[in-house]
Amino acid sequence: MHIGVPKEIKVKENRVAMTPGGVESLVRRGHQVTVESGAGVGSSFSDADYERAGATLGSAADAWAAEMVVKVKEPISSEYGYLRPDLLLFTYLHLAADRPLTDALLAAGTTAIAYETVQHADGSLPLLxxxxxxxxxxxxxxxxxxxxxxxxxxxxxxxxxxxxxxxxxxxxxxxxxxxxxxxxxxxxxxxxxxxxxxxxxxxxxxxxxxxxxxxxxxxxxxxxxxxxxxxxxxxxxxxxxxxxxxxxxxxxxxxxxxxxxxxxxxxxxxxxxxxxxxxxxxxxxxxxxxxxxxxxxxxxxxVPRTSTLALTNQTMPYVFQLADQGVLALNANPALLPGLNTYQGSLTNQPVATAFGMHW
Ligand code: NAD
Incomplete structure (x- = not known):
């Protein structure tokens, strides 16, 4: 699969969704990774680190053109234009507090999996x-x-x-x-x-x-x-x-x-x-x-360096599954399914739907 890692552009966000180590593991599994130039700088990872790990460096548009985009923060309005029906997006979304983004994801038909609603059977939230x-x-x-x-x-x-x-x-x-x-x-x-x-x-x-x-x-x-x-x-x-x-x-x-x-x-x-x-x-x-x-x-x-490492330690096993199996990973891993928030233009998370008074 082609995986994209854009630079976070929300104000004061210095984390990045993937370390060079994560890139290396994906490349070793046969995947292709495009990292936006400068994406890791706030977490002290240089472009050269990512290149050495096997990533291709590119622009924001290059990273967003991938089949799966892995991010830290929810897309902000200037990024809505990158959303499309054949895109799998894996990031923190917090949709219940963000009606414009919810509408943009639904209108674009993007498949979006939210870190914060990935949930184990015991109710724990491993990505929070x-x-x-x-x-x-x-x-x-x-x-x-x-x-x-x-x-x-x-x-x-x-x-x-x-x-x-x-x-x-x-x-x-x-x-x-x-x-x-x-x-x-x-x-x-x-x-x-x-x-x-x-x-x-x-x-x-x-x-x-x-x-x-x-x-x-x-x-x-x-x-x-x-x-x-x-x-x-x-x-x-x-x-x-x-x-x-x-x-x-x-x-x-x-x-x-x-x-x-x-x-x-x-x-x-x-x-x-x-x-x-x-x-x-x-x-x-x-x-x-x-x-x-x-x-x-x-x-x-x-502490973006520590936070990036701590977050990616937890997200990468899911990224590997999604890269290997695409949306079928949602069936294979029961913790991922509650993470699905939007799919082909439908809202698929009950608390988010309830927050907006939408029919469920
Ligand atoms: P958690 O679910 O692990 O722990 C919450 C604890 O609060 C539970 O043990 C629960 O029994 C206890 N509790 C509930 N009602 C209580 C009461 N009346 N008196 C005393 N204890 C009570 O949650 P967490 O992961 O530890 O998160 C705690 C808070 O920190 C959340 O609001 C979370 O969103 C927030 N948080 C903030 C930041 C930040 O940057 N400010 C970062 C991470 C988490």
Missing amino acids: MPMSEVAGRLSVQAGAYHLQKPVGGRGVLLGGVPGVKPGNVTIVGGGVVGTNAAKMAMGLGAHVTILDVSQRRLAYLDDVFFGRITTMMSSEANLRELLPTTDLLIGAVLIPGAKAPHLVTRDMLSLMPEGAVIVDVAVDQGGCVETIHATTHDDPTYEVDGIIHYGVANMPGA
Whole structure:
């Protein structure tokens, strides 16, 4: 199959959908890969790296002319002209939030498989997980930095030093983001508490962290108890398909020490802190009632090299299947089928159809 990898053109997107290693594996399997010149630069992969791996370099139009196009972000309006009926598109799409793109894919008759709806039988979302891992780990780095006095924080070193107790990190939500945040915070030497509503999850966390973190049932009372000694609060809650609940309300901020930091990773779902709003890497924080708020909605964008490698580790097995078998891979791999969002002019994902009030 001929596979195309265009350069991401969404503002500040530095990831790329395929590494030179991925290209090499596809070429070895007998496929042809066209990579747009400069596609890998933001992730520190040069054109020469891709050429050495066996790719042909070309323009955006050359990459989009392939039978299958593999991307990171959804096509933006200037890319709609590349959509066509015999194109297989594999990328993050988030169609429920993007009616114009949905209409463009349907009008063009493109077969589009969305990373975020590829789903295993146990409900897990393997192509969302790597970005949650990155964001979870990054949340502690960001929080530790913003706790420093020169950038407005309360001047606490999370690990403490001999003779001085460590900082307290409170993590609300013990899923993928929360667990990865806990690993990093623990690694820095902080005292970590994770709250979750799932007793099973708390038991699992207690097991894997060997009792070295504190687990607590997520409740308002427990949060109110923890906030007066919390230096860094990380929001990591997810209720699939719903807006995050506001677990930390504005009046609760006054319980926290002045200069404490909130990193609400769940901001992309509205956030679990009432006072959070989305921010950017250029201007990541703001202050409310003396508490530093960090609400970057695309945290993995800060570390595109790691994010590209983490994402492609997970996407490439599906890319290989799609390249080898075309759409028949959807029958062969049950996880891929829920990923199909549009096919020959029809909407094939129920939540997206429901979001638009379309007949299903
Ligand atoms: P996950 O499903 O793995 O974990 C969510 C956890 O929240 C679950 O363990 C669940 O039991 C728990 N939970 C639900 N209600 C709760 C409550 N009331 N109190 C405490 N815990 C509760 O999800 P995840 O992959 O860890 O993602 C978490 C959030 O981070 C999502 O909103 C996701 O979209 C977001 N995210 C943001 C970025 C970013 O750049 N900002 C990047 C990746 C993920």
